[in-house]
Amino acid sequence: MKTQVIGGVLGIFAHLDTTMDAVRRLEERGRRDVRVVSPVPRHEILDALYDRPSPVRLYSLIGGITGTIAGFTLASYAGLMMHRMVLTVSGKPVLAIPAYFVIGFEVTVLLGALATMAGFLIHSRLPAWWRRVPYDARFSDDRFGVFIPCEQAQAPELEALLKQAGAEEVRFEKG
Amino acid sequence: MPELTYSRVNRDLLRTLETPGRRYFLLIGVLLMGVAFFAFSEFTQIYRGMGMSGKTIPVGWAVYITTFVFWVGIGHAGTLISAILYLFGARWRTAVYRSAEMMTVFAVLTAGLFPLIHLGRSWYFYWLMPYPNQRELWPNFRSPLIWDVFAVSTYLTVSSMFLFLGLIPDLAAIRDRARGWRKKLYTVLSLGWRGGDRQWRHFNAAYLFFAAFATPLVISVHSVVSWDFTMGIVPGWHSTIFAPYFVAGAIHSGLAMVIVLLVPLRKVFRLENFLEIHHFEQMSKLMIATGLIIGYAYGIEFFVAWYSGNEFEWSAFVHRAFGAYGWMFWAMVLFNCVLPMLFFFRNVRRSFFWLVTISILVNVGMWFERFVIIAVSLMHDYDPATWQFKFEFTWVEVGILGGSFCWFLSWFFIFAKIFPTVSMMEIKEAMPPPLKQAPPAAGQGAHA
Numbered sequence: 371m372k373t374q375v376i377g378g379v380l381g382i383f384a385h386l387d388t389t390m391d392a393v394r395r396l397e398e399r400g401r402r403d404v405r406v407v408s409p410v411p412r413h414e415i416l417d418a419l420y421d422r423p424s425p426v427r428l429y430s431l432i433g434g435i436t437g438t439i440a441g442f443t444l445a446s447y448a449g450l451m452m453h454r455m456v457l458t459v460s461g462k463p464v465l466a467i468p469a470y471f472v473i474g475f476e477v478t479v480l481l482g483a484l485a486t487m488a489g490f491l492i493h494s495r496l497p498a499w500w501r502r503v504p505y506d507a508r509f510s511d512d513r514f515g516v517f518i519p520c521e522q523a524q525a526p527e528l529e530a531l532l533k534q535a536g537a538e539e540v541r542f543e544k545g
Numbered sequence: 546m547p548e549l550t551y552s553r554v555n556r557d558l559l560r561t562l563e564t565p566g567r568r569y570f571l572l573i574g575v576l577l578m579g580v581a582f583f584a585f586s587e588f589t590q591i592y593r594g595m596g597m598s599g600k601t602i603p604v605g606w607a608v609y610i611t612t613f614v615f616w617v618g619i620g621h622a623g624t625l626i627s628a629i630l631y632l633f634g635a636r637w638r639t640a641v642y643r644s645a646e647m648m649t650v651f652a653v654l655t656a657g658l659f660p661l662i663h664l665g666r667s668w669y670f671y672w673l674m675p676y677p678n679q680r681e682l683w684p685n686f687r688s689p690l691i692w693d694v695f696a697v698s699t700y701l702t703v704s705s706m707f708l709f710l711g712l713i714p715d716l717a718a719i720r721d722r723a724r725g726w727r728k729k730l731y732t733v734l735s736l737g738w739r740g741g742d743r744q745w746r747h748f749n750a751a752y753l754f755f756a757a758f759a760t761p762l763v764i765s766v767h768s769v770v771s772w773d774f775t776m777g778i779v780p781g782w783h784s785t786i787f788a789p790y791f792v793a794g795a796i797h798s799g800l801a802m803v804i805v806l807l808v809p810l811r812k813v814f815r816l817e818n819f820l821e822i823h824h825f826e827q828m829s830k831l832m833i834a835t836g837l838i839i840g841y842a843y844g845i846e847f848f849v850a851w852y853s854g855n856e857f858e859w860s861a862f863v864h865r866a867f868g869a870y871g872w873m874f875w876a877m878v879l880f881n882c883v884l885p886m887l888f889f890f891r892n893v894r895r896s897f898f899w900l901v902t903i904s905i906l907v908n909v910g911m912w913f914e915r916f917v918i919i920a921v922s923l924m925h926d927y928d929p930a931t932w933q934f935k936f937e938f939t940w941v942e943v944g945i946l947g948g949s950f951c952w953f954l955s956w957f958f959i960f961a962k963i964f965p966t967v968s969m970m971e972i973k974e975a976m977p978p979p980l981k982q983a984p985p986a987a988g989q990g991a992h993a
Contacts, residue, residue, distance in 0.1 A: 386978040409551055410974040411745035419742050424750035448675055448683035455681060462687060469687040472769060476695040479762045483703045483755060487710065490751035494744040498737030505739045507721035510714070512551035512979065536981060
């Protein structure tokens, strides 16, 4: 969904049900670009806006697989290098695969977690210190926000819709 | 008591971050003096040599490795509460998980110092890392010591990221109310979070996967730590039950440490609405389970030593119970297995005095356990000529051990004033949402 907006209407709601009512009304009008801000994650909001799971899971999977390969490769490479130097340790095999499972597992978790964090940051568009977004400090406290990108000319109609749904405050946010 | 609302949760928990009083600074001052003594002891050891510690043949691993294992273990309860109980959907974890996760990070941070202290020439620690070098020497990946480097550094990295991930929404809430330099600090730390639907969607997914990664990780870490010993052939070390035995012991001591930290925190930060007695009851019930597991492990260890018919193994266990440090063995049995059984009584579980007293003794007992396994086993290995040797503690070791507690507590209490010790976001998530049509029923609050 496009989020680089020129501006839009922001409605501030005190209740979850009124917020969801506003989202439904907007969707009935064919708006698929509604953004909702909330103090906590609510499945009602996420279920209404998304029908597919977050792609972050793919990062976890790819990071984990990469970690497994990297862990085994690192341990095997080190074993082969030492063998090249004729430093066989205690007459043990050059490639001691069972011992490398530990390294493989730890690096799987390490790279899986790092990739998960990267996926979260990339898809959440964080850090975003410089990005100007429609926001109100009350959203991190107890208020919900509904934002619809639009031109200023369309604003009065959307403001009326949000107020009808139960918004306690509505304003136009410039882009 | 007024009913909890989203706004009240923010207000009550943000109050804990206000400028502290004189007593707080006094506490931090005392702790930092302990840290200074810690540093003095370590520098004395570096300057005058490893003879300043009690380590000598045959006891080459003693206080430092014992303390390393102890602190790694402390961290495990944090991950149990924040990750494993999250996956199991245990709602009571919500109120305690942040403090427990902070404890994990600082416990592992403390643990990480001890292999370096133990090395003596700490500045060569990087030799443990695999990196291309001119001599083409690589670490031996068949060695459990290298497994440990990977396990502990992965654990510290993943736990720190997991803690930070959960903090982001709370940091944004603090940012929105802070002023001056604090606003700038929290603006940077919160990464520009605003709680949009897209952000929550990815946050939920990332949190779930972090919990899924952390769960096997926490079990692997103390298993790997236990293999530092089991891979050796020392009588008393070479055992197949060490991995589950160490993991249960780690969780046992970690839960005890969470209780020791949270009871005073609850009082000082006036968190009675959030940290209720039933949260402590749940943790004490878990301690009954872990106490029973390690009690079984203590028993089966002796049985296996006797049943094996190996004279050295059995002799080491007899020495463990009746040798120079026999008192430490019996103290560990009493503190770790017998005293936690008092939690079967509801009155004990619901008494803060008994909760804290038993938990402190469990922590003492778990340090004893590690010392008994590590150092006392080395006092009685395959060479009868060394069996008369008794390990003696030195002031440097005691200073480093005591200082490590000050180091850990300093981090914890400084962070407790910078970051909320109870997750505002998760407390609110566990509450009924504000609805216009059906207001929340009475009595629903932070019973998470």
